Amino acid sequence: MSSLEEINNFSQIFKDNKPLLDIRAPIEFAEGSFPGALNLPLMTNEERHQIGICYKDKGQESAIKLGHELLKGSLKEQRIGNWLDFANKHPTGALFCFRGGLRSKIAQEWIYEQSGISFPRIKGGYKAIRSFLIDEMSRIINEKKLLVLGGQTGCGKTLLLNELDNSIDLEGFANHRGSAFGNDVTPQPRQIDFENQLTVELIKKEIYNVFLIEDEGNNIGMIHMPDAIKIKARQSDIIILNASLEERLSISLKSYVIDMAQKFIALHGDFGFELYSNYWLNSLSKIQKRLGGDRYKILLKQLNLALINHQINEDLNDYLPLIESLLVDYYDPMYNYQIEQKKQRIIFRGNYEEVTSYLKES
Structure with missing residues (x-):
């Protein structure tokens, strides 16, 4: 298992009642998530807002740099600690962000660097699972x-x-x-x-x-x-x-x-x-x-x-x-x-x- 393992069998996630760690900002989580998912965000709403403005004005590289400046020291340790508590309590779980991209990878890397735990992320994140569930509802009901x-x-x-x-x-x-x-x-x-x-x-x-x-x-x-x-x-x-x-x-x-x-x-x-x-x-x-x-x-x-x-x-x-x-x-x-x-x-x-x-x- 690599430290950046991805899970893409969405149906099995729910059949297995896989514990889910939602690392999106609280404002995103409040708009909808999945049954039983726990929100332990990488960024607060304000941090996400600041990084979003930076990304729009100066591009991805500057936004990533700002993110690392905002999330360092004890603040970074605290958030990794929250994720590790979840990973230790739910070793069969997985994490996700909105599109399964940068935020998920960062969280995975930090968890692995801190503990050696290879905690998987969901490929495509919230957006991919949400699209999958919309399609599945129609398919199953019609069948x-x-x-x-x-x-x-x-x-x-x-x-x-x-x-x-x-x-x-x-x-x-x-x-x-x-x-x-x-x-x-x-x-x-x-x-x-x-x-x-x-x-x-x-x-x-x-x-x-x-x-x-x-x-x-x-x-x-x-x-x-x-x-x-x-x-x-x-x-x-x-x-x-x-x-x-x-x-x-x-x-x-x-x-x-x-x-x-x-x-x-x-x-x-x-x-x-x-x-x-x-x-x-x-x-x-x-x-x-x-x-x-x-x-x-x-x-x-x-x-x-x-x-x-x-x-x-x-x-x-x-x-x-x-x-x-x-x-x-x-x-x-x-x-x-x-x-x-x-x-x-x-x-x-x-x-x-x-x-x-x-x-x-x-």
């Missing part, structure tokens, strides 16, 4: 059969997806449940990170001939559905998951009340319940116009009652009339209209056990 899982809000589609190895949880990757109440306690990923993570999942699950996805619209929160999946899903067979209203109330109460409150409190401590309350109030406000003024006021009054009894008495019962009204009067009419447009593509309907058995058998 595989898609099945689309539909069903009324709260019927347990996500629970069922998580039981099956060949499922692709789009809402999980988008960190959003695809409705006005779909926000999670943490922000959605950037579009690029969503697409990268999704494609890595497709690569890892390419052994399956059929992928199961949930029936989604054009967007999941702020995330846009990639064209390859959107087009294929519109042509694919649909399986409908049925559930009683009682089951849907139970699932919705757990997902949107119990679990959400616990998440907010775990993340924000004493302020958690206040933020959880704001989540509900803001979500209901988003659909105020569609609900109509009178119905919104009734539901808002019920929500405030539910929040008070939840916080003071740990009593969740006052959520049930609110959730039932949202399901029956708001979400179900929209779902019924949408599924009517797709009814010719429905190939199976059943409850949780029936749909699970059907999918496992077929």
Whole structure:
């Protein structure tokens, strides 16, 4: 192995869960990277800016010289030390910069000179892998059969997806449940990170001939559905998951009340319940116009009652009339209209056990 080994089998990188060291500047990393990649930059944003100006005005040789002037002594030792910590913890890993060129080579050389460790870099860097993943998403989706899982809000589609190895949880990757109440306690990923993570999942699950996805619209929160999946899903067979209203109330109460409150409190401590309350109030406000003024006021009054009894008495019962009204009067009419447009593509309907058995058998 040479000290400047390059890796170009991008698919294997993700199948092997290879630890990735992203040495680009923080501003580049923030615009998107790959699942699990750790950012330990060669240059800060300001250093990169200075070197970029020098490169533009005076050329590469002057820019390299300035880089070595900026990165020397204890600063250089500190950055090499960070990389060595990563290399020692993750000996099967690899590093990358934007194009797999100068910055990657410098980092490799410094690591090798300091420690004798031959730590590989990814050929073509971030740009090459990103292009590869874009192409792979289209290729894999076009080669595989898609099945689309539909069903009324709260019927347990996500629970069922998580039981099956060949499922692709789009809402999980988008960190959003695809409705006005779909926000999670943490922000959605950037579009690029969503697409990268999704494609890595497709690569890892390419052994399956059929992928199961949930029936989604054009967007999941702020995330846009990639064209390859959107087009294929519109042509694919649909399986409908049925559930009683009682089951849907139970699932919705757990997902949107119990679990959400616990998440907010775990993340924000004493302020958690206040933020959880704001989540509900803001979500209901988003659909105020569609609900109509009178119905919104009734539901808002019920929500405030539910929040008070939840916080003071740990009593969740006052959520049930609110959730039932949202399901029956708001979400179900929209779902019924949408599924009517797709009814010719429905190939199976059943409850949780029936749909699970059907999918496992077929």
